[in-house]
Amino acid sequence: MEITKKDVELAAKLSKMRVSEAETALYEEQLKALFKWVDELAAVDTENVRLTNVNLSAHMRPDTAVTNPALAQTLRDAFPDAQGDSAKVKKVL
Amino acid sequence: MTIDQIISAINSGAKTAEQITRESLDKIAEVNPSINALVEVFEQDALAQAKAVDAKKARGEKLGPLAGVPVAIKDNMLYKGHKATCCSKMLENYVSSYTATVVDKLIAADAVIIGRANMDEFAMGSTNQHSIYGPAKNPVDTTRVPGGSSGGSAAAVAAGMVPLALGTDTGGSVRQPAGFCGIVGIKPGYGRISRYGIIAFASSADQVGVLATNVRDAATALEVLAGKDVHDSTSLEAPVPAYAQEFTQDLKGVKVGLPNGFLDGLNEEIKARVEKAAEQLKARGAELIPVDVPHAKYAAPCYYIITSAEASSNLARYDGIRYGHSDRQATDLNTCYEGSRAPFGIEVKKRIIIGSYALTSERYEACFLKAMKVREKIREDFKKVFEKVDVLLTPTSPTTALKIGQKDDNPLSMYLADLYTCQGNIGGLAGISVPFGKDKQGLPIGVQFYGPILKEEKILNAAYHLEQSI
Numbered sequence: 001m002e003i004t005k006k007d008v009e010l011a012a013k014l015s016k017m018r019v020s021e022a023e024t025a026l027y028e029e030q031l032k033a034l035f036k037w038v039d040e041l042a043a044v045d046t047e048n049v050r051l052t053n054v055n056l057s058a059h060m061r062p063d064t065a066v067t068n069p070a071l072a073q074t075l076r077d078a079f080p081d082a083q084g085d086s087a088k089v090k091k092v093l
Numbered sequence: 094m095t096i097d098q099i100i101s102a103i104n105s106g107a108k109t110a111e112q113i114t115r116e117s118l119d120k121i122a123e124v125n126p127s128i129n130a131l132v133e134v135f136e137q138d139a140l141a142q143a144k145a146v147d148a149k150k151a152r153g154e155k156l157g158p159l160a161g162v163p164v165a166i167k168d169n170m171l172y173k174g175h176k177a178t179c180c181s182k183m184l185e186n187y188v189s190s191y192t193a194t195v196v197d198k199l200i201a202a203d204a205v206i207i208g209r210a211n212m213d214e215f216a217m218g219s220t221n222q223h224s225i226y227g228p229a230k231n232p233v234d235t236t237r238v239p240g241g242s243s244g245g246s247a248a249a250v251a252a253g254m255v256p257l258a259l260g261t262d263t264g265g266s267v268r269q270p271a272g273f274c275g276i277v278g279i280k281p282g283y284g285r286i287s288r289y290g291i292i293a294f295a296s297s298a299d300q301v302g303v304l305a306t307n308v309r310d311a312a313t314a315l316e317v318l319a320g321k322d323v324h325d326s327t328s329l330e331a332p333v334p335a336y337a338q339e340f341t342q343d344l345k346g347v348k349v350g351l352p353n354g355f356l357d358g359l360n361e362e363i364k365a366r367v368e369k370a371a372e373q374l375k376a377r378g379a380e381l382i383p384v385d386v387p388h389a390k391y392a393a394p395c396y397y398i399i400t401s402a403e404a405s406s407n408l409a410r411y412d413g414i415r416y417g418h419s420d421r422q423a424t425d426l427n428t429c430y431e432g433s434r435a436p437f438g439i440e441v442k443k444r445i446i447i448g449s450y451a452l453t454s455e456r457y458e459a460c461f462l463k464a465m466k467v468r469e470k471i472r473e474d475f476k477k478v479f480e481k482v483d484v485l486l487t488p489t490s491p492t493t494a495l496k497i498g499q500k501d502d503n504p505l506s507m508y509l510a511d512l513y514t515c516q517g518n519i520g521g522l523a524g525i526s527v528p529f530g531k532d533k534q535g536l537p538i539g540v541q542f543y544g545p546i547l548k549e550e551k552i553l554n555a556a557y558h559l560e561q562s563i
Binding site: 001003007008010011012014015016017018019023026027030031034035037038040041042044046049050051092093 | 393447466470
């Protein structure tokens with residue numbers, strides 16, 4: 001696949017990163033070489049491949065609500081500005 | 094001193110843990126300025142730990158399996174109250190708020206945490222040249238790189254500063270520097286060691302590994318570190334063998350696979366050493382069996398797509414809001430994000446861009462999904478191979494240690510440096526690099542054994558026999 005300057009700029013924008021003109025030119029050149037190499041993967045027949053390497057049962061649990069009134073009260077008490085179930089924090093920006 | 098020698102010396106009373114630690118600190122003071130392997134030395138804490146070990150012995154209490162052993166930890170491992178920067182400007186002032194399980198296990202085993210080791214920024218690189226602390230040097234030849242990304246860990250062990258260091262290995266970052274520096278480096282199979290408290294690069298490939306001067310020491314350390322951890326859901330529930338007790342008298346009955354085509358086009362000196370290694374294994378009773386791993390040649394492009402995609406996601410957390418560098422001059426959210434992410438180095442930015450690009454809706458199927466599917470084919474290949482053989486023998490790297498700055502203009506060549514090692518991460522295998530001779534310039538050559546997941550004792554045993562044959 002052909003990589004252009006616009007592709008690099010788009011990926012940088014999506015990544016919330018500023019890249020200079022010089023960096024863009026460098027990355028464009030390097031990504032061209034890399035993705036030309038990635039094109040070789042197209043030669044592999046993956047028609048019937050299923051992604052099975054992740055054993056979800058080992059890492060997932062049923063999505064059930066957990067309530068802990070005592071912990072909730074502790075957290076509310078930790079915030080002097082709490083109003084009901086809401087807590088006021090310092091502004092981020 | 095090796096770990097075995099330190100433990101014997103402390104147990105017999107020939108030396109105290111404090112003496113061992115002071116010797117390590119003296120060596121660091123002598124050679125680290127020219128090697129730059131350690132970026133911070135925890136002198137006071139290390140001495141306090143050593144004195145605590147001596148006090149424990151004086152009370153007649155049983156000492157842990159790494160009692161008094163000085164250990165360097167890679168700068169991406171959390172140790173409460175100490176900096177962990179990933180050798181990045183992004184985290185240059187970050188102080189760990191808790192301790193990684195591996196570091197906790199070392200301390201519980203009575204080891205002494207001596208300092209944090211240099212690395213490529215966020216573990217991305219294979220030369221240790223991408224570090225805010227400057228490059229680490231190879232102790233064998235200081236004009237050359239020690240490899241990477243755990244270059245500081247490898248250099249610290251090779252220079253005799255410590256007998257043991259921890260690294261992480263996402264595409265070969267423990268085994269390749271071990272090979273370049275002439276020491277042993279093992280990356281166990283995915284899930285063998287907890288990653289709780291390790292700063293993430295690519296979660297489906299990252300593993301903690303061990304660097305030591307010899308195979309027995311690596312086995313001793315692995316036994317301490319391995320095992321299920323409730324804090325890491327990817328760690329595996331399985332008994333941990335006493336690896337150092339698993340070495341056999343010979344290799345009779347052991348089947349060593351030689352992957353067809355793996356040595357084609359390889360540097361002649363390295364090729365000759367791998368062939369010599371095969372001969373030595375045969376002389377010790379192993380059966381050599383040629384095997385096919387037809388999709389292994391695609392491991393490197395798969396590795397760069399998958400790990401970069403995961404890195405783009407993992408490193409999204411460095412947004413200046415929660416932790417890390419923050420642009421306080423920004424007046425809106427996007428400017429804050431962009432300003433806060435500016436300190437990322439050139440290699441890290443590149444990997445994030447590669448990953449973000451591979452995950453765009455336009456490229457997702459052809460790049461990311463395709464690479465994931467090819468990875469399945471590679472895993473299937475290895476699974477079939479390990480039904481026939483116990484271990485595979487391969488080179489560790491296609492070259493010996495490069496000159497500092499060499500090949501920097503050709504990133505694809507640098508990526509190919511991971512060719513043999515990244516197969517282990519893509520395949521989820523256990524891998525070990527063991528030094529086996531030198532090239533004409535006197536630079537160490539490493540050879541590698543691969544084994545299936547949870548069978549680290551097999552590769553340790555093969556490496557042990559090869560080490561004994563030198």
